[in-house]
Amino acid sequence: MLDTVTRLEDLALIERRVWNELDHCVHEPAHGWRRAVLASTGPQGADARTVVLREVDIDARELIVYTDTRSPKVVQLQADPRATLVLWWDRLGWQLRLRGEVEVACDGLQVTSRWAALQHRRSAQDYLSPLAPGSDWPDGGLAAGHPRQHFGVLTFRVRQVDWLELREEGHRRACFDARGARWLVP
Numbered sequence: 001m002l003d004t005v006t007r008l009e010d011l012a013l014i015e016r017r018v019w020n021e022l023d024h025c026v027h028e029p030a031h032g033w034r035r036a037v038l039a040s041t042g043p044q045g046a047d048a049r050t051v052v053l054r055e056v057d058i059d060a061r062e063l064i065v066y067t068d069t070r071s072p073k074v075v076q077l078q079a080d081p082r083a084t085l086v087l088w089w090d091r092l093g094w095q096l097r098l099r100g101e102v103e104v105a106c107d108g109l110q111v112t113s114r115w116a117a118l119q120h121r122r123s124a125q126d127y128l129s130p131l132a133p134g135s136d137w138p139d140g141g142l143a144a145g146h147p148r149q150h151f152g153v154l155t156f157r158v159r160q161v162d163w164l165e166l167r168e169e170g171h172r173r174a175c176f177d178a179r180g181a182r183w184l185v186p
């Protein structure tokens with residue numbers, strides 16, 4: 001894990017630390033980057049919500065998020081896969097703005113294998129609601145029983161990392177994408 005004193009000067013080192021910390025955060029519930037804001041485009045314009053980062057593939061530059069396949073973000077991302085993930089970690093003063101595309105998987109091996117591992121945990125309830133997220137609360141309450149699961153996997157392919165460091169001694173910003181690594185004006 002990064003210490004808070006070291007101020008990295010090398011762009012390649014900063015990029016490597018960013019990805020190592022993303023990989024680390026999925027195993028650390030208290031890590032500032034474990035919860036991120038996922039922005040997409042909806043029928044009324046910009047839309048955003050908090051999500052939990054579940055897995056990171058550093059080599060593929062991919063992040064995995066779990067969701068209810070009936071949630072409005074799924075329809076939005078199927079219509080327009082472009083998305084932004086915003087993460088803030090106060091301990092280091094690092095913001096990440098990750099731009100890329102999201103692939104939605106509602107079935108297939110990558111869904112069934114993860115559901116098999118998840119289905120007996122308490123968090124499985126998040127994907128078992130009898131009604132879709134955002135539905136009006138029914139007058140008689142939610143029906144009991146054994147509803148089927150609506151578990152899905154969002155794969156976020158990172159095309160660009162916009163890194164911002166806020167420090168008393170001076171803010172810094174850098175961009176990492178297909179054009180390479182470069183410093184930006186914060």
Ligand SMILES: Cc1cc2nc3c(=O)[nH]c(=O)nc-3n(C[C@H](O)[C@H](O)[C@H](O)COP(=O)(O)O)c2cc1C
Binds near residue numbers: 048074134
């Ligand atoms: C701390 C926190 C973590 C959340 N994690 C997730 C998540 O991993 N996946 C998810 O679909 N929704 C998650 N939610 C709920 C979403 O923020 C959102 O309310 C829900 O998915 C409906 O979003 P939508 O209407 O944009 O589809 C989380 C909410 C909070 C407050």
